[in-house]
Amino acid sequence: MHSSSSSSSSSISLYFPPPNCSVLNKRSHKNHVPQFSVRFCGLRKEVLAISFSQFKRCETQRVSNVLRNNVVSASVDDNESAPTSFDYDLVIIGAGVGGHGAALHAVEKGLKTAIIEGDVIGGTCVNRGCVPSKALLAVSGRMRELKNVHHLKALGLQVSAAGYDRQAVADHANNLASKIRNNLTNSLKALGVDILTGVGTIVGPQRVKYGKVGFSDNEVTARDIIIATGSVPFVPRGIEVDGFASFKMQCPLEAIVGSGYIGLEFSDVYTALGSELGMIGKIKLLDDLLGTKTFDDSFRQDLTIFASRFVTFIEALDQLMPGFDPEISKLAQRILVNPRKIDYHTGVFATKITPAKDGRPVVIELTDAKTKELKETLEVDAALIATGRAPFTEGLGLENINVLTQRGFIPVDERMRVLDADGKLVPHLYCIGDANGKMMLAHAASAQGISVVEQVSGRDHVLNHLSIPAACFTHPEISMVGLTEPQAREKAEKEGFEISIAKTSFKANTKALAENEGEGLAKLIYRPDNGEILGVHIFGLHAADLIHEASNAIALGTSIQDIKFAVHAHPTLSEVLDELFKSAKASHLRFWSLCFRNLPPLGYLKS
Numbered sequence: 001m002h003s004s005s006s007s008s009s010s011s012i013s014l015y016f017p018p019p020n021c022s023v024l025n026k027r028s029h030k031n032h033v034p035q036f037s038v039r040f041c042g043l044r045k046e047v048l049a050i051s052f053s054q055f056k057r058c059e060t061q062r063v064s065n066v067l068r069n070n071v072v073s074a075s076v077d078d079n080e081s082a083p084t085s086f087d088y089d090l091v092i093i094g095a096g097v098g099g100h101g102a103a104l105h106a107v108e109k110g111l112k113t114a115i116i117e118g119d120v121i122g123g124t125c126v127n128r129g130c131v132p133s134k135a136l137l138a139v140s141g142r143m144r145e146l147k148n149v150h151h152l153k154a155l156g157l158q159v160s161a162a163g164y165d166r167q168a169v170a171d172h173a174n175n176l177a178s179k180i181r182n183n184l185t186n187s188l189k190a191l192g193v194d195i196l197t198g199v200g201t202i203v204g205p206q207r208v209k210y211g212k213v214g215f216s217d218n219e220v221t222a223r224d225i226i227i228a229t230g231s232v233p234f235v236p237r238g239i240e241v242d243g244f245a246s247f248k249m250q251c252p253l254e255a256i257v258g259s260g261y262i263g264l265e266f267s268d269v270y271t272a273l274g275s276e277l278g279m280i281g282k283i284k285l286l287d288d289l290l291g292t293k294t295f296d297d298s299f300r301q302d303l304t305i306f307a308s309r310f311v312t313f314i315e316a317l318d319q320l321m322p323g324f325d326p327e328i329s330k331l332a333q334r335i336l337v338n339p340r341k342i343d344y345h346t347g348v349f350a351t352k353i354t355p356a357k358d359g360r361p362v363v364i365e366l367t368d369a370k371t372k373e374l375k376e377t378l379e380v381d382a383a384l385i386a387t388g389r390a391p392f393t394e395g396l397g398l399e400n401i402n403v404l405t406q407r408g409f410i411p412v413d414e415r416m417r418v419l420d421a422d423g424k425l426v427p428h429l430y431c432i433g434d435a436n437g438k439m440m441l442a443h444a445a446s447a448q449g450i451s452v453v454e455q456v457s458g459r460d461h462v463l464n465h466l467s468i469p470a471a472c473f474t475h476p477e478i479s480m481v482g483l484t485e486p487q488a489r490e491k492a493e494k495e496g497f498e499i500s501i502a503k504t505s506f507k508a509n510t511k512a513l514a515e516n517e518g519e520g521l522a523k524l525i526y527r528p529d530n531g532e533i534l535g536v537h538i539f540g541l542h543a544a545d546l547i548h549e550a551s552n553a554i555a556l557g558t559s560i561q562d563i564k565f566a567v568h569a570h571p572t573l574s575e576v577l578d579e580l581f582k583s584a585k586a587s588h589l590r591f592w593s594l595c596f597r598n599l600p601p602l603g604y605l606k607s
């Protein structure tokens with residue numbers, strides 16, 4: 001177990017311990033001068049003998065200032081309010097997936113760890129994000145298949161009627177969330193992580209208060225602190241959200257503002273489950289669907305689902321799904337949007353949304369993204385706002401440590417170390433997950449937490465964010481890792497190298513054809529000169545599971561030349577990637593290019 005004792009010390013001469021100074025222990029320093037470990041002005045200091053009067057004068061001043069001229073050998077901690085012995089090695093604020101991942105790894109590393117949670121364990125992902133939404137998507141996927149007569153016929157199946165029990169579907173999502181929440185809570189308890197309940201506020205360096213807002217009297221000190229406070233829905237200005245859903249009434253959802261991950265996944269749910277489900281809330285934040293981000297349980301909503309006959313996407317950028325590789329977005333549009341009951345407006349901002357009232361519909365004003373002129377007004381029965389997430393850093397006490405957020409995000413360096421308003425590192429303070437905005441994904445939050453724990457336990461670690469995969473759980477799924485083609489082209493131009501593209505189709509894959517799911521594509525972006533994998537994008541059956549071979553290859557620096565010899569079981573979907581890597585044409589001279597990497601360019605040699 002790591003010791004929770006002093007990390008900073010000073011050496012100052014001491015003849016008598018003054019009244020405000022308690023001697024913790026005394027031992028002999030080299031040259032036989034007595035050395036004391038003292039708590040003085042609230043700080044733990046290692047001191048050598050000095051006079052009592054000198055100590056008295058420094059009662060209200062910084063030890064370093066008063067004793068500057070009297071020290072035998074000194075390195076006084078400049079930071080007066082920083083404790084030098086700690087209740088914990090590590091305190092984590094926020095028990096979402098990021099905080100949870102960090103806590104588990106900290107225990108493995110022998111750190112005495114506490115986690116502070118102001119709401120429920122599991123955060124957004126478990127309670128109102130990944131987990132319940134994937135339960136709904138599991139249902140919508142099966143319903144979609146059962147309703148697809150052509151597909152069933154091709155497999156020789158006959159299903160007379162596919163239907164579902166609305167409450168049972170909602171229960172499935174709710175039960176899954178509570179099961180995972182319990183699993184997370186139990187794992188923390190079983191490993192001896194102290195769960196401290198309440199809102200955490202940083203009150204000074206290495207000090208955190210926690211408890212009910214306004215009554216947080218409990219204070220703990222920690223050698224290192226991780227902020228993992230996550231995010232809340234981002235609602236653009238002009239959009240009014242009219243409260244919470246009660247889900248007793250039928251009402252088709254008509255507009256989804258934002259065609260990112262949430263918009264796309266929920267369009268999959270709505271269009272598959274048809275119009276049997278409904279909602280009352282006319283304008284909804286997705287989070288409100290599954291619970292709300294608040295520390296007051298009275299606001300918590302029952303999980304329910306709703307669906308629509310038609311969905312209209314409103315997207316500010318020029319194409320739907322703008323975050324994905326453009327070729328994959330186009331394919332996704334052809335398969336996930338065009339044949340479904342989905343309409344769309346791109347290149348327009350929803351600048352004003354007025355909730356439905358007195359029998360009048362929801363009114364959405366669309367403003368042209370380029371000209372900024374009002375383009376159109378839509379009237380719909382309901383709208384879902386899925387326009388991104390904003391960091392949740394309110395009440396964290398960042399002002400106490402001179403940290404200024406940037407659009408709400410906590411600034412960090414590549415090691416998740418928090419930067420203060422002057423751009424300097426704040427010692428012993430880290431921020432992971434949605435709150436730092438580097439990559440708003442559950443597994444990214446957790447990976448960042450693990451990376452920080454590695455660092456605080458003495459091993460330098462920098463997480464390669466380009467190796468972190470992402471997936472959108474539509475039917476079929478979309479997944480990606482690394483750069484998109486435009487990003488890779490930009491990098492190649494800047495750094496002066498060529499890129500190549502390889503593609504394989506699911507249509508040639510035995511397993512996909514056996515499942516009658518041949519619609520799909522895998523795309524590889526790589527450097528032909530050295531075989532480096534720059535990005536992989538997959539659209540097709542189980543794309544979310546398939547991506548990991550590529551992400552592990554990027555993380556481990558495996559080249560095309562090496563991975564193309566990896567063996568894949570037959571018949572499996574992973575042969576799509578096998579074929580992809582085999583079809584890439586990377587230079588066989590990689591060995592030599594590695595050997596000569598540091599030599600000057602040929603032109604230089606010739607001259």
Ligand SMILES: Cc1cc2nc3c(=O)[nH]c(=O)nc-3n(C[C@H](O)[C@H](O)[C@H](O)COP(=O)(O)OP(=O)(O)OC[C@H]3O[C@@H](n4cnc5c(N)ncnc54)[C@H](O)[C@@H]3O)c2cc1C
Nearest residue numbers: 094096098118123124125129130200230433434440441442
């Ligand atoms: C609908 C939806 C679906 C999603 N699906 C996926 C998906 O499939 N895959 C994926 O990778 N990501 C998904 N995400 C994103 C994912 O949920 C987030 O990236 C992830 O939850 C971020 O984790 P976190 O630990 O940073 O923050 P959070 O999960 O938000 O946890 C933060 C925790 O900190 C607590 N907290 C905040 N402030 C304080 C304080 N001052 N004191 C004490 N506690 C505090 C909060 O109560 C919360 O429990 C989805 C998000 C949504 C909304």
Ligand SMILES: NC(=O)c1ccc[n+]([C@@H]2O[C@H](COP(=O)([O-])OP(=O)(O)OC[C@H]3O[C@@H](n4cnc5c(N)ncnc54)[C@H](O)[C@@H]3O)[C@@H](O)[C@H]2O)c1
Nearest residue numbers: 258259260261262314315316349350386387388440471472
């Ligand atoms: N499967 C997953 O991994 C998954 C699933 C859901 C959510 N998430 C995470 O949750 C976060 C939030 O998801 P999201 O879909 O809300 O955000 P997003 O950033 O993926 O998409 C938001 C979309 O809304 C558009 N937009 C913003 N303001 C607009 C306006 N006024 N009018 C029209 N369009 C507008 C943006 O151009 C963008 O395309 C994401 O960061 C994502 O990483 C992940």
